[in-house]
Amino acid sequence: MNNSIEVNGLKKYYGDLKAVDGIDFSVKEGSIFGMLGPNGAGKTTTIETLIGLKENDGGKVSILGYNPFKESELKEIRKKIGVQLQSPALFPRLTVKEIVSLFASFYPDSLKSETVIEQVGLINKENSQVISLSGGQRHRLAVALAMVSNGEVIFLDEPTTGLDPQARRQLWEVIENLKNNGVTVFLTTHYMDEAEKLCDDLVIIDKGEIIAKGSPDELIDKNFDKKEIENVNVRQASLEDVFLKLTGREIRE
Amino acid sequence: MKIFRHMFIANLKEFIRDKSALFWFLAFPVIFIFIFGMVYSGNGEQVFDIGIVQNFENDFSSQISDSLESVPNFDIHYGNEKEERSALSNGNRSMVIVIPEINLAQIKEGEATNIRLLYDSSNQQSSQILISVIKQIFNEIERKITGRPQLFNINTESIQADNLSSFDFNYILPGILAMALMQLGLFGGLQFLSLREQGIIRGLGVTPLPRVTLLGSEILIRVIMALVQTFVIIFIGMTIFDLKITGNFLYIIALVILGALTFISLGYMIISFASSPESGERMIQVVQFPMMFLSGIFFPITIMPDYIKPVIKAIPLTYLGDALRQTMVGVVPEYTMKTNILVLLSWLIVTLFITIKFWRWD
Numbered sequence: 001m002n003n004s005i006e007v008n009g010l011k012k013y014y015g016d017l018k019a020v021d022g023i024d025f026s027v028k029e030g031s032i033f034g035m036l037g038p039n040g041a042g043k044t045t046t047i048e049t050l051i052g053l054k055e056n057d058g059g060k061v062s063i064l065g066y067n068p069f070k071e072s073e074l075k076e077i078r079k080k081i082g083v084q085l086q087s088p089a090l091f092p093r094l095t096v097k098e099i100v101s102l103f104a105s106f107y108p109d110s111l112k113s114e115t116v117i118e119q120v121g122l123i124n125k126e127n128s129q130v131i132s133l134s135g136g137q138r139h140r141l142a143v144a145l146a147m148v149s150n151g152e153v154i155f156l157d158e159p160t161t162g163l164d165p166q167a168r169r170q171l172w173e174v175i176e177n178l179k180n181n182g183v184t185v186f187l188t189t190h191y192m193d194e195a196e197k198l199c200d201d202l203v204i205i206d207k208g209e210i211i212a213k214g215s216p217d218e219l220i221d222k223n224f225d226k227k228e229i230e231n232v233n234v235r236q237a238s239l240e241d242v243f244l245k246l247t248g249r250e251i252r253e
Numbered sequence: 254m255k256i257f258r259h260m261f262i263a264n265l266k267e268f269i270r271d272k273s274a275l276f277w278f279l280a281f282p283v284i285f286i287f288i289f290g291m292v293y294s295g296n297g298e299q300v301f302d303i304g305i306v307q308n309f310e311n312d313f314s315s316q317i318s319d320s321l322e323s324v325p326n327f328d329i330h331y332g333n334e335k336e337e338r339s340a341l342s343n344g345n346r347s348m349v350i351v352i353p354e355i356n357l358a359q360i361k362e363g364e365a366t367n368i369r370l371l372y373d374s375s376n377q378q379s380s381q382i383l384i385s386v387i388k389q390i391f392n393e394i395e396r397k398i399t400g401r402p403q404l405f406n407i408n409t410e411s412i413q414a415d416n417l418s419s420f421d422f423n424y425i426l427p428g429i430l431a432m433a434l435m436q437l438g439l440f441g442g443l444q445f446l447s448l449r450e451q452g453i454i455r456g457l458g459v460t461p462l463p464r465v466t467l468l469g470s471e472i473l474i475r476v477i478m479a480l481v482q483t484f485v486i487i488f489i490g491m492t493i494f495d496l497k498i499t500g501n502f503l504y505i506i507a508l509v510i511l512g513a514l515t516f517i518s519l520g521y522m523i524i525s526f527a528s529s530p531e532s533g534e535r536m537i538q539v540v541q542f543p544m545m546f547l548s549g550i551f552f553p554i555t556i557m558p559d560y561i562k563p564v565i566k567a568i569p570l571t572y573l574g575d576a577l578r579q580t581m582v583g584v585v586p587e588y589t590m591k592t593n594i595l596v597l598l599s600w601l602i603v604t605l606f607i608t609i610k611f612w613r614w615d
Contacts, residue, residue: 051459078461089456093270094263105259106460129270149460 004029004064004153004184005050011058012042012049019045021208022059027153027201032175032185034199036192038247042208043188044086047157050186051083064152079108082149084156088142090130096141097126103145111150119177120144121170136167143171147178154178156187160194172198192240206247256462261470268474277440278478282433282486286426290494293422301383304330304337304349313355316397320390321350341371348372348383360398423497424584426490427577428550433482434509435544435570438516439537441475442524446533454614464614472517479513480506487581500580508580511594512573515601519569522604525611543568550574554587569600 005027012020020042027033037043048054050061052068064080066073091099100117104110117126120140125133133141139162146154156175160168168191175198178185189195195202196216204212204219212219216239223245224237268274303321307314322329330337330346337349349371359366370387372380396403445468448454457467483505490496498505523540527533545551547561548570557565565571576593578584588596 053455053458075461078459081459083459085452085456085459087452087455089453090451091263091267091453092451093267098263098266102259102263103460105256106462108461145456 002029003027005186006062007050007059009059010046010049010056010061012045012054013057018208020049023205023210025203025210025213027184027186029184030179030182031200032179032187032198034195034202035186035188035205036190036195036202036243037205038190041205043205044157046205047155047186047188051081051155052077080152082146082151082154084142084146084159086157088138088145090138090141092131093129095127095129096122096133099130099141100144100148104148107149109150111148113148116144116148119147119174136163139163140167140171143174151183153184153186156185158188158190160189160191168194192238192243196239204243204246211246212242257466257470260462260466261473264470264474268478278433278437278482279485282429282482283489285429285432286486286489286494289425289429290422293425300326300328301347302328302330302345304332304340304346306332306334306337306349306351308333309354311356316394317352320394324386324390338371341373344373347376347379348387350387422494423582424578425551426486426496427581428574430483430486431512431548431550431570431574431577432545433486434479434512434573435516435541437475437479437482438513439520439523439541441471441517442520443530443533443537444471445521446524446527446530449615450530458614475517476510476513479509483509496582498581499583504580505577508576511597511601515569515573515597518601518604518608522608525608525613544570548574549587569597572596
């Protein structure tokens with residue numbers, strides 16, 4: 001299986017701050033890849049550098065075989081990916097339908113806007129202006145804007161932050177659906193249950209460095225022993241425990 | 254092109270649905286028109302209340318009454334001297350004419366009759382005019398009585414509409430249009446700052462949309478809005494306030510587009526140096542208000558003190574105002590049309606150059 005994304009020794013510095021300090025990972029085509037980490041660990045910087053919003057200070061990146069640090073190749077990448085940023089780009093007075101159609105017009109091979117709006121559960125809000133949507137609805141709209149690109153890779157930066165449990169689970173279904181359609185998903189999150197449920201592979205990043213890699217199961221098995229109780233294998237730990245063990249318990253920013 | 258069309262339509266909807274923007278661009282200039290229109294509509298229609306004290310009745314008295322009553326701007330009141338004097342001191346009369354009894358015997362002997370004019374000394378200017386008008390009327394009456402031939406005929410002809418040099422509503426209206434264009438243009442910068450603050454510029458940056466497409470559609474909408482403003486302002490001026498457009502409409506449209514582009518470019522240049530929408534708004538205001546009052550769009554530049562003239566000569570609104578005034582209503586120009594267009598073009602090119610140099614998408 002090919003890798004949709006390959007990252008080797010990627011670095012991004014802000015003055016003295018090493019926001020991303022030499023990370024390596026690859027994302028398999030058609031998989032859901034998660035990047036976990038506390039606030040300020042470098043997740044958003046990584047995404048923004050990968051999609052060419054920021055220049056790198058070292059390292060190589062390949063997205064679908066293209067180099068995002070070359071202007072001409074970046075143009076090709078933009079046609080083939082969908083991106084949901086943490087601050088969604090929403091014109092306040094356009095309706096849901098208008099804004100999804102607008103984004104659809106940017107891409108050569110976009111999905112039908114109605115389909116996408118339905119998938120993110122905003123069909124009964126399609127004629128409402130963005131200004132009247134709740135925070136959770138805006139979030140789902142932002143995900144819809146990434147999806148309508150019909151991109152081969154979809155980047156989702158903390159797609160479920162601030163959503164209530166129902167909306168989160170609905171969005172999980174949407175993400176799993178993307179995978180079923182052969183789309184590669186790169187997502188960042190700090191919800192462990194989300195990563196555990198969705199991700200095929202993940203990395204945990206802290207202070208700009210990757211401190212753990214693997215599938216959720218591998219990570220749990222590697223960091224916590226199994227206990228045998230009456231021949232039944234019971235894990236004593238969840239991915240959340242792995243995360244806290246590795247990144248510490250103090251509150252970040 | 255397909256993307257541009259979609260972006261343009263989306264931007265247009267965003268613009269039209271923003272009620273506060275519509276207020277600034279359409280209602281605000283219209284309110285200005287009504288305010289100035291009302292102030293100036295009183296001009297030329299002034300009526301003078303004239304009191305006449307005349308305690309006799311014969312051919313002469315009726316001749317005097319008829320002559321005075323035939324003056325269109327005179328409202329004639331009759332009374333005794335005491336009543337009329339108190340009306341004058343109350344401000345209800347502009348002038349009181351006291352006429353002693355005149356009889357034929359007196360006239361035949363060639364004896365002069367003293368006619369007294371009482372007027373309010375606090376209103377010197379209009380009193381002087383009234384005095385000469387009334388003198389003229391009595392000369393005329395005298396001529397009729399004595400039968401002297403009239404040797405000079407003075408024919409008056411108003412050429413105001415064709416060559417306005419005085420200051421009135423026709424002077425103001427092109428100024429209001431210039432002000433509206435300035436606002437529309439400068440606010441373009443603020444609109445971009447708000448898109449940037451909301452992360453919309455950044456979010457569109459990750460799509461295949463070329464970001465200049467976004468800006469291009471923004472500018473096109475502003476130019477179209479400028480033409481809408483022009484239409485609304487001229488329409489209201491013509492239908493409600495008797496505005497007379499003497500210029501060529503194509504010429505006016507070209508000037509409006511040049512003016513709009515100049516101020517859009519100026520707005521973008523200013524916000525290139527702003528860090529937030531708030532600081533951008535303050536910077537725009539710092540530019541906007543002095544321009545509004547120093548450019549001569551509301552009162553002629555000639556009445557302003559000399560030390561401020563270098564500023565007046567530097568600001569683009571001065572030239573847009575002058576260009577629109579001479580083109581639309583034929584006001585005597587302050588500058589030649591060539592100067593006006595050259596100065597506006599220079600502003601457009603220089604601000605565009607600085608904008609491109611210091612522009613920040615993020």
